[in-house]
Amino acid sequence: MTPAGPKYFPTAGHLLVCQGQSCQARGSRLLYQALWQALDREHLAYYKSGGRVRLTESGCLGACSYGPTVCVYREREGTLEQGWYAAMTFPKALALAHAVQAGRDLPAEHRYGPAEPLTP
């Protein structure tokens, strides 16, 4: 008999909030905590009924002077889409999570970097 593996939670996308030193100095710790609570409260978090968004902390995302930095990855139309955001606020991060949950286009405000999906 094989032991049970970890439970897999299908998600609509994965948000990462930088917890590097520069982003923390710009409020990323509080941003992460507030976002976590909102995802839980609004049933957007993957572990809640109907929730489809995964949220984790990350190390430095390489935009230290423009934090708090957030990135998102999701599969959309068969490709891996990425979104990079600088100077994120709680309302903008929550709007990003709602877009991921609903499968809508990612918000353009505060977005930087490639707008095209990653191609294999």
Ligand code: FES
């Ligand atoms: S510390 Fe956040 S991007 Fe570098």
